[in-house]
Amino acid sequence: MNTENNTNNKKIALKIEKLNKTLGKRHILHDIDIEAYEGEVFGFLGPNGAGKTTTIKIIVGLLSLDSGDISIGGYNINKNFEKALAGIGGIVENPEMYKHLTGRENLMQYARMRDGVTKERIDEVVELVGLTKRIDEKIKRYSLGMRQRLGVAQAILHRPKLLILDEPTNGLDPSGIKELRDILKKLAHEENICVMVSSHLMSEMELMCDRVGIIANGSIIGTYTIEEMINSNSNSNTEYVLEVDSTEKALSVIDDKYSPQIIDDTHFSLSIKSDENQKEGIYAVNKTLINSDIKLYTVTHKDNKSLEEVFIELTELGGKQID
Amino acid sequence: MTKFLKLIQNEYIKTLKKTSTKVIFVLIFLSVFAIIGIAKWAEYEMQYYQDEYMDYMTDEIDYQARIDELNETKEPGYQFDIEKLEFLNNNKIDSKSWRFLATEQLFEYETSYDENENVTVEYVYPEAERKMLEKFIVNNDWKNFCKSMVAVMKMIPGVTEDNYWEYEYRIKNDIPLPYSVEEQLDWRNQLIYEVKDYKENIANQQPTSSLQEMLPSGSATSDSGKEETPISAEANMKVALYRLENNIEVNVADNKEGFEALDVNFWSVCFASNSLIKIVGMLIIVITGGALANEFSSGTIKFLLINPVKRWKILLSKYIMSITFGYIIIFTMYILSILLSMLFFGTDMISAEYISYIDGKIVVTNGFFELFKTYMLSSINVVVMATLAFSISSLVRSASLAIGISLFSLLSGNVIISILKEGLAIDWTRYLLFANTDLAKIASGNSIYTNHSLTFAIGVIAVHLIVFFLIAWDGFTRREI
Structure with missing residues (x-):
């Protein structure tokens, strides 16, 4: 840095x-x-x-x-x-x-x-x-x-x-x-x-x-x-939230390396490791979903939260160093 | 320097825009008006008592009733008194005129007792002279009475020039003996009595002669209720003589005690307004206490101190604001009380001068100058209070606490000092601040401490002020905000 x-x-x-x-x-x-x-x-x-x-x-x-x-x-x-x-x-x-x-x-x-x-x-x-x-x-x-x-x-x-x-x-x-x-x-x-x-x-x-x-x-x-x-977010992954017509169907086709998690019937989240190419990763997911005839409505990037988390992580680290 | 003046300007703006400051200004104006109002009321009361007194004095004395009374009691020497009363009665002598007092003096007698308790009563004045003087009284001839009186008194052993000074003086200056109460109260006669009183006291080495007690204690003679030191009595006599010789009716110095001077006039009201400076002292505590402590309690101190100005400059600008503000109020009071006194008590006295006797010399100064001097001496109190409030507010950072503590010390300080000095007779209290703040009193020699000089008082005050200011300075410049 x-x-x-x-x-x-x-x-x-x-x-x-x-x-x-x-x-x-x-x-x-x-x-x-x-x-x-x-x-x-x-x-x-x-x-x-x-x-x-x-x-x-x-x-x-x-x-x-x-x-x-x-x-x-x-x-x-x-x-x-x-x-x-x-x-x-x-x-x-x-x-x-x-x-x-x-x-x-x-x-x-x-x-x-x-x-x-x-x-x-x-x-x-x-x-x-x-x-x-x-x-x-x-x-x-x-x-x-x-x-x-x-x-x-x-x-x-x-x-x-x-x-x-x-x-x-x-x-x-x-x-x-x-x-x-x-x-x-x-x-x-x-x-x-x-x-x-x-x-x-x-x-x-x-x-x-x-x-x-x-x-x-x-x-x-x-x-x-x-x-x-x-x-600097290297050891954490970038998270996305996807809106589809059915999370059940979607999860059955998504690769486990993305560690998908169900949020509700139509939303689920997945994370793409930061060492991978982010754009390629999300493209691959899109392609899988569309090929499986699952309707994809939105893809949302969840980076805000992770920055806040970086901050908390950093300051807590600092706290540990001192005491 | 211009930057420093701008800092003071800032402090003035902050202070003047406060509601409390406006209230203080109104209070000052009201208090000056209140003094004028009290003076007007006192003038009215005094007029009332003077009328009462005149009524009492003009009451005819019933000589016959007194003769009857004396015949009953038969005190030693009663025959002498009866003889006097008969003389008064037969010649229809008015009890208000000089002839009454002269008769009293003429028929003065001495009572003495021998070993066997036998009483001998004798006239002071020999028979022949008495008869001659009686004639002048009957003929109402004050001039010849005076002349003969001088001649007669010279013959009496032990009588000195001081005893008959009045008669010689009246003949020389053609000032008649008074015929009425009004004439007795005339300023010239009052001054003559004052000089005579002093001279006879010296001559007889006794407090007051019986003749003097019968005279009205006048309005123009001041300090009649006070015990006088020989020095101030002599000074008063010299001043009275000077005024008689130079024909000066009003002496501003007679009114310097304000309302205690027993007369309500332009000058006594002006001098009385000087006592308001104590109120200014209290108000300046509110302003000074607020100027520093309010910055802390409102949090504005942070915004004041992040400016590129050293802290001591900010502190000093606040201090200068407080002190100059106090003086502005005092100047306003000085001018205002003069104007209002002129308005309510007339302008006929304003050209009067301040006559005093200092170090063996008569000193004549301008009345307004002396009034100003008194104001300035009293103003030291304001400076002391402002500095005290300043130092406390720098320490405690709370306006209400600073104002409270300063007011408490202002009010209790003088009381504690007078208890310690006059109650417990602890003399070293003279080194304490509040024993020295009343400079006007110390300058006039009326301090409760002996040998209390103005220089000493100013020295003690200066030491205290420096300590207060250093406390404020240290507290403020080292303070972590």
């Missing part, structure tokens, strides 16, 4: 080396190493309590680090705090805003603390997150989704090179999630910024990210591109 060919000629936006953190008696982060590049959406994936938020808080300067180095756009966070932080925009945990101020007044607060944010830039950002009509309302009248949008607006106000969003889809409805996804992809791919998104949902990451770093129990398990994740 090598990411070099993908990111060879891109600038490093965030570099974390050997980061360790202890809170109280708990050793929360163990030798975290992360590199994220400009122009990509980097998923930071891990189950609840794995250390995602702690890592993010250390990157944005809310927590101190025990050992290790973090540099943002080439500036070390300890030695050059103000310059390093000038290159970051972010939402940590929930998007908490000043409830007694309007959306615009909130953005103005952040604009005054950062360089080069004009009134036009505020309008532009508000337009981008789709809040133009509601921006002069007080935050206490905002829904969680609207606050999340305002949080994104706040984070990208000063055109940061690194945008860090901690579980940004929390509380958003499906269409909101899709819009946010599109915004983030656009920011990464068109404005060439590094978007780092944390989540505990693999399915979400898959649709949004170019690469994911997986963390479990405070250790980085690995960094993968989405393709690698899918292909």
Whole structure:
């Protein structure tokens, strides 16, 4: 699993080396190493309590680090705090805003603390997150989704090179999630910024990210591109669900190497080993069914589930390594 | 620097848009109006008591009834009193005029006892002189009475210049002895009594002469209820003399105690409004406690601190906001109370000056300047409270807890100090913060501690403020959010 060919000629936006953190008696982060590049959406994936938020808080300067180095756009966070932080925009945990101020007044607060944010830039950002009509309302009248949008607006106000969003889809409805996804992809791919998104949902990451770093129990398990994740599925098989007129008849003709399993009268599943040619395999099954005069209505690929399973497998593996 | 000013601007916007801040502004305005209202009511009450007093004073004394009474009791020297009362009765002397008081003085007698308990009663003034002076009283000739009185008193052994100062002064400056209660209450006569009182006390080395007790304790003479130290009594006399010589009716310094000054006028109301600064202290706790702790409790602190600004700058901007906000409220109060006092108590006193006697010299300063100075001395309390609330809110991160603890220490601090000092006589409590926060009181020399100087108080406060600020600083800059 090598990411070099993908990111060879891109600038490093965030570099974390050997980061360790202890809170109280708990050793929360163990030798975290992360590199994220400009122009990509980097998923930071891990189950609840794995250390995602702690890592993010250390990157944005809310927590101190025990050992290790973090540099943002080439500036070390300890030695050059103000310059390093000038290159970051972010939402940590929930998007908490000043409830007694309007959306615009909130953005103005952040604009005054950062360089080069004009009134036009505020309008532009508000337009981008789709809040133009509601921006002069007080935050206490905002829904969680609207606050999340305002949080994104706040984070990208000063055109940061690194945008860090901690579980940004929390509380958003499906269409909101899709819009946010599109915004983030656009920011990464068109404005060439590094978007780092944390989540505990693999399915979400898959649709949004170019690469994911997986963390479990405070250790980085690995960094993968989405393709690698899918292909890394080597020891599991690709599953298909087929709809036919009669599963009984179908099963009598299908080769056992596909390990077919009945779901109900008209549906059954089979799996094709990943070392075989997937397309040839499914063609062979089709041909058998049609030759046996069995009516085949649909063939559905079941890869989503397996990616989620890869994730769970990986993080559980990580858990075992630590304890 | 511009960036830092923008941080302060941010803090101001956040604070000013809060409902609690608006409520506080309304409360401040209301409290200034309340002071004016109380003053108006006090003025009305005072007028009522003054009328009562005048009625009482103008009651005719029934001389004949007193003579009958004395004939019954036959106390030693009763014949002397009867002689005096008959003189008053025969000459129809009005008990409100100087002639009554002069008669009282003239017929003064001394009672002495020998070894055998025999009583000897003697007139203080010799017979011949008494007869001469009686004539002036009968003829209502205050000038000649004064002149002769001086001459007579000079002959009495043990009598010094201080005893007859009043008569000489009246002749020299042509100020008649008063004929009525109204005249007695005139500011000039009140000042003369004040000087005379002081001089006679020095001369006789006794608290108050019987003659003085009969005089109305005036409105213009302040501090009549207080025990005076010799220094402040001398200062008061020097100031009174200065005013007599320069014909100055109003001294702003007489009103610096606010409503305790026993007179309700433009200046006493202005000085009384200074006591509202304590309320400002409480309100500033609410603002300061909220400015820091609300960021924690609402979670906005995370969004504040991910900005490219060092934490100490954010902390300092909040602190500066609190302090300057407190001063803005105080300035508003200063202007507002002056304007409202002018509106309700007239403008005829506003050109009056503040006359005081400091280090052997008469010092004359502008009244508004002295009022401002008092405000500024009291404002230290606000700074102390803001810093305390700031340090606590940095530690506990909860606005309500920070405000609660600060208010508790504000309210109980002074009480505990006065219990420790005045109840248990623990003198080292002078090193504690709350023993030093009332700078206006310390500056005027009315502290409960002896030798309590302003420099000492400011030093103690400065040490406390630095400690509070360092606690806030440490708590905030090292805090893991």
